[in-house]
Amino acid sequence: xxxxxxxxxxxxxxxxxxxxxxxxxxxxxxxxxxxxxxxxxxxxxxxxxxxxxxxxxxxxxxxxxxxxxxxxxxxxxxxxxxxxxxxxxxxxxxxxxxxxxxxxxxxxxxxxxxxxxxxxxxxxxxxxxxxxxxxxxxxxxxxxxxxxxxxxxxxxxxxxxxxxxxxxxxxxxxxxxxxxxxxxxxxxxxxxxxxxxxxxxxxxxxxxxxxxxxxxxxxxxxxxxxxxx
Numbered sequence: 001x002x003x004x005x006x007x008x009x010x011x012x013x014x015x016x017x018x019x020x021x022x023x024x025x026x027x028x029x030x031x032x033x034x035x036x037x038x039x040x041x042x043x044x045x046x047x048x049x050x051x052x053x054x055x056x057x058x059x060x061x062x063x064x065x066x067x068x069x070x071x072x073x074x075x076x077x078x079x080x081x082x083x084x085x086x087x088x089x090x091x092x093x094x095x096x097x098x099x100x101x102x103x104x105x106x107x108x109x110x111x112x113x114x115x116x117x118x119x120x121x122x123x124x125x126x127x128x129x130x131x132x133x134x135x136x137x138x139x140x141x142x143x144x145x146x147x148x149x150x151x152x153x154x155x156x157x158x159x160x161x162x163x164x165x166x167x168x169x170x171x172x173x174x175x176x177x178x179x180x181x182x183x184x185x186x187x188x189x190x191x192x193x194x195x196x197x198x199x200x201x202x203x204x205x206x207x208x209x210x211x212x213x214x215x216x217x218x219x220x221x222x223x224x225x226x227x228x229x
Contacts, residue, residue, distance in 0.1 A: 021040070022056045024040055029056075029060045032066055038072075052083065053083065054092050057076045058077070058092075058099060065099065070103050073103055077096055089116060089119070093124070094127050096108075097112050098131060101130070102131075106135045109132060113144060117147070120148070122159035125145075126161060128144050132144065142166060142178060145166045145182070166179075166182060167179045167182065
């Protein structure tokens with residue numbers, strides 16, 4: 001459909017605009033047509049009246065990563081960061097976090113986290129933790145989790161998915177004591193919980209422990225949670 005519309009525009013000598021050029025670049029990226037994408041991008045860059053969208057730059061970076069073109073992908077990620085505006089900042093940084101994780105660039109994941117952590121909510125924090133876990137940086141993921149939920153960023157809420165994700169990562173890497181410490185810190189903050197939320201978080205972590213056959217920890221965590229109610 002998109003191809004047909006673009007072809008009709010060319011046949012009718014319709015001058016391309018920002019939307020058209022960005023749509024073309026995103027289309028070529030989706031099709032992994034790297035050669036044509038790069039050629040059009042070069043033409044695009046030669047014409048200063050057009051504006052590249054941050055989402056387009058991220059889509060092109062994603063296409064480059066699929067072909068193992070990490071250097072080219074990183075260039076496009078850095079370009080996307082330059083296109084950030086106040087309304088899109090969180091979306092851009094969340095996308096870049098995922099892309100840098102896929103590119104194996106842990107230092108850039110941390111750099112993006114430092115840039116926007118004061119504004120993040122659970123979803124954005126999850127993308128950072130997930131990216132670091134993908135890089136096998138369990139300690140970094142734990143650090144980000146603690147910074148988000150036990151540091152100055154703490155808003156007295158815990159996201160069940162994030163708690164379960166970090167607990168699972170700790171268990172998988174053999175750091176069960178770290179998982180217990182995190183859960184203990186959460187239960188210790190019980191004053192900020194509604195009873196049902198505390199039990200929901202506790203049960204989510206208990207399910208993680210069961211999957212690793214850590215029955216003793218399941219009993220212990222549920223006893224702690226019940227004792228805190």
